[in-house]
Amino acid sequence: MNTVKILLILFMISFLNANEIMPTKIVNISAGATDLVINDNKLFVSTSAGRINIFNLKDFKLISNITIPQVKDFIGETNDSKIYSIDVLKNKILILSQGEKGARKIDIYENGKLSTIVPDTKHLFIAQAKFINENEIIFSLLSNELLLYNINEKKIIYNKQMSQSKFSYFALNENKKKIIIADESGNLKLCDVQTGNLLKTYKxxxxxxxxxxxxxxxxxxxxxxxxxxxxxxxxxxxxxxxxxxxxxxxxxxxxxxxxxxxxxxxxxxxxxxxxxxxxxxxxxxxxxxxxxxxxxxxxxxxxxxxxxxxxxxxxx
The missing domain is CATH 2.130.10.10 (YVTN repeat-like/Quinoprotein amine dehydrogenase)
Known part of the structure; x- marks a missing residue:
């Protein structure tokens, strides 16, 4: 092998290694992470062990923890309430977590208190939930139904079936007027948040x-x-x-x-x-x-x- 080839191989190895980045810092959390939200220079981390860890975003020092009460499963055993998603709006934290006997519930944590918005007694299998504004939340069921909910009136504004495919994930745009919904079909649906109307399908x-x-x-x-x-x-x-x-x-x-x-x-x-x-x-x-x-x-x-x-x- 001539000198030019050797130098070329060494350059390529060096280039590849330069593009491999190791963690600058490792942040310890309570259990496996289920969701991350950044708000007001804080990092909010929800975990599978029913705890939310709140860190200072600048140095990742732990500020506080929020623990969700444990729940009983189908056979009566007490377990940690897995948190599926969180959202933060001003001083409120929206929490979707495991409820009793497999159902799920939505709470809002504010000023040290946990208030239930959608109880597990509704027997809804909610997959993801986010704030739209201080009075509205949007959430999806595993059955791929999209629901807009009025907190003050305790009323569902709409419940729309997005497709017959199992729900996977959604993402809101920056002003929370549009939502992209993903499911097991591979298709994406762009919808209007306030009406639930379909605007476009990507497939x-x-x-x-x-x-x-x-x-x-x-x-x-x-x-x-x-x-x-x-x-x-x-x-x-x-x-x-x-x-x-x-x-x-x-x-x-x-x-x-x-x-x-x-x-x-x-x-x-x-x-x-x-x-x-x-x-x-x-x-x-x-x-x-x-x-x-x-x-x-x-x-x-x-x-x-x-x-x-x-x-x-x-x-x-």
Whole structure:
């Protein structure tokens, strides 16, 4: 092998290693993370053990914990109430958690008190819930029904069946006027939040269940069981293929950067959505990813079924 070839191989190895990024910091949490929300310079982490950890976003020091009461399962055993999703609006925290005997409930935590909004006695199998404003929440059932709920009036504004496919995930746009709904069909439905009316269907790119979807700056990103991460812009759509199921994905605020779980080692690949070029890979994620969240263009959080969150700086 001549000198030029040796130098070329060494350069390529060096280039690949330079694009592999290790965590700058590891944040310890109560159990596997189920959702991450950033609000008012704080990081809110919901866990599978019925606890919300609240951290200072600047140094990741723990500020406080919120613990949801334990519940009884079908056979009467007491277990931690798994939290499925959270949201934060001003000083209120919206919490979707496991209720009694397999049902689910929605609570609001405010001023140290937990108030039930949708009780488990309704026997609803709610998959995800988010604030629309101080008086309205939106949530989806596993049966792929979308519901808008008025908190003050304790009334369902609408209940619409999105499709016959099992619900997977939804994402709201920045002003919370539109919602993207993903399900096991691979199709995406763009709906009006206040009416529930269908505005557009995106189909043909994901061929199977979409585990997660993100919606930023009018752009959409999906994480597919078919090993495809699909990026939709106004006039175009393309996908990248992975060697493994893609469980999680995220966009930065301008949707110029996209991140997705890209292999069986739970590495996260970040690519430029304009050039489609892979930029780097985030390493050392130990378990199946549950959430990726950009703090800004240079900082990103990666959570999993593990009791740790990895914090990365893309550029030092």
């Amino acid at each position: 043909g790119k994901n061929l199977d269940n979409v585990f997660q979807v993100d919606f930023k700056n009018g752009k959409i990103l999906t994480a597919g069981q078919d090993r495809r991460v699909v990026f939709y812009s106004k006039n175009d759509a393309f996908y990248k293929e992975s060697s493994f199921l893609i469980y999680s994905c995220a966009l930065n605020s301008k949707a110029t950067l996209a991140a997705y779980s890209s292999n069986e080692n739970n590495d996260v690949t970040i690519f430029d959505t304009s050039s489609k070029k892979d930029l780097c890979q985030l390493k050392e994620n130990k378990m199946t990813l549950t959430k990726i969240l950009f703090i800004n263009n240079n900082e990103i959080l990666v959570a999993s079924d593990n009791d740790k969150i990895n914090y990365y700086k893309i550029k030092e």
